[in-house]
Amino acid sequence: MFRYEIIKEEKDTGARLGRITTDHGVIETPIFMPVGTQATVKSMDTHDLKSLGARIILGNTYHLYLRPGEEIMKKAGGLHRFMNWDRPILTDSGGFQVFSLGDLRKITEEGVTFASHLDGSRHFMTPEKATHLQNVIGSDIMMCFDECAPADSDYDYTKKSMEMTTRWAKRCQDAHERPEDQALFGIVQGGMFEDLRAKSAADLSAMDFPGYAIGGLSVGEAKSTMYHLLDVTVPLLPREKPHYLMGVGSVDALFEGVIRGIDMFDCVLQTRIARNGTAMTSQGKVVVRNAPYQDDFSPLDPECDCYVCRNHTRAYLRHLIKCNEILGARLLTYHNLYFTLSLMEKIREAIKTDSLLALRDTIFQKYGIQKIGE
């Protein structure tokens, strides 16, 4: 069972407050989804994720296909049981990872031959197989297998790629074994070309997916380009379906996405920079690894009430990161996810009270973000 309802649209921007209902629980949107690539959000266990308020997390089909593999996933009874997470899960199709392999893969209409990044073993992935794997994983939200063309692809390549992605989407839809309890989303492609984005959105919309993702953005293009393509694309998606902007999670892009009608986001940024010693705070990024923090006994973020900010100092966190202690990665990950999930909560609240632009301006100013065009 999958349902999306719009609760309210913000007065000034049309930003949507919504609610997604799945068999594993309800998600208030707009939402940020922590990424749990290999059946764990790196360094977090499911108790941590619940304590910081995560409502839905991501899994990566490509990684789970290689390890632990389909057989183990089947025997475990799916990813929820395997990792002991009883809230909703979204899986990507593996398309992005496969296409990131570069020379290690070969694309045909039928599917993609690729070499594992782990051991070089050869694999053949098709829309049908990616769908089947997600059926075995049992994610609440599945993604169509798509080609994510490189940002610098020319018009001709991008057009052919987008058209193939649409044909693959149909094959995924046809192969889907559990449509009653897993929602399969279509993915809009089309590179940096407005007309290709529009064509992709129109063709997929006609196929009546329960939700729509926008893929192939935040791949190196300017943020202004991404925002422009959202302006072009989102209005062409069915209004009554959730809109998911894939791989985007910076503070500015979360606001600009919501303002343009996006309901769902995911990004590895929060957890990746945490492991490198960078915190997202109300005053902007704090590279706590740096020397000035060695004797700073204040919390990471004076405005944050998370477990880490209530219990630990910048000096201690810097020490842990400098010593490559696991705990440093874990505490910063916890904080960054809490910061982002709290930000999304503020955004939902601002939609309710029709004050989203004011919130954006306040947060951008404190965070040190220049608005595009200023």
Next chain:
Amino acid sequence: MFRYEIIKEEKDTGARLGRITTDHGVIETPIFMPVGTQATVKSMDTHDLKSLGARIILGNTYHLYLRPGEEIMKKAGGLHRFMNWDRPILTDSGGFQVFSLGDLRKITEEGVTFASHLDGSRHFMTPEKATHLQNVIGSDIMMCFDECAPADSDYDYTKKSMEMTTRWAKRCQDAHERPEDQALFGIVQGGMFEDLRAKSAADLSAMDFPGYAIGGLSVGEAKSTMYHLLDVTVPLLPREKPHYLMGVGSVDALFEGVIRGIDMFDCVLQTRIARNGTAMTSQGKVVVRNAPYQDDFSPLDPECDCYVCRNHTRAYLRHLIKCNEILGARLLTYHNLYFTLSLMEKIREAIKTDSLLALRDTIFQKYGIQKIGE
């Protein structure tokens, strides 16, 4: 304030049930102390440590001296505040680490010149400096700076080394700045030689330390040798002071130590093997990294009620370890510490009920341990 009381001695063995009182709380003995080398028990935060029942943890003066260093430790107000741990802390003196450096150090009566394992920088450590550093760290229990002679040292070297360690112990005692709130323990050395162990124990006992450690064991010698040396040494230590066997924490040695009058243990074994994918369970060691566990959906230890065993399967833990996921190291660490702390609780209970030998036999049989001499 530091106090040790004997609550009861076990009927058959004389094993001691005791209580240590410090400014940061009370510790029931015999106790196992998790090792927090660099101001963190690897992968655990202080909330984890409390949830698994740790009453006292270790810090390493050598590591804390190099990072974060004395100045930061002083500004932080000591290690308790630096790492946000309000229960007791014991620090070693750095002696063991410095002597482990091998060619990187040079020993004289005055102290030890050594090169940092981090950057090769030169340092000079003396009994006075090691004591001062521990005064700055503010540990509840401090250790004298000792020379831990290699296990294969000859009689002459070991004798001279032990005598110097005794002279250094006096210098530590004289240098101690906070005897009213930090207890400084003497460390018995003497290698594998009974008469040297006896001499060391006698000389240190005469100096009236608030507690006594036995160092230089579990450094490669046979377990039977270690047990024999405990038989020789422990009876020569003041009965009314706590006895601490340094660096020992295997299941068999915990029992054999307690039976011989040891009250305190520490060991990196639990946390180190955890990070390599090995669990300590009621049925013996489980190398969960191994292939047979890939589709084993039972808990790590069917008799354990820890968070990990209640929530996760061997198959999931194996997957995390195989993927080098931080969470794998963390969950196994949690379990191994819980297992060991629970074992010590069982041991304390068995002393109360005069059934320690029966408990030992039961646990050894299930764990697959041969009793020495059988």
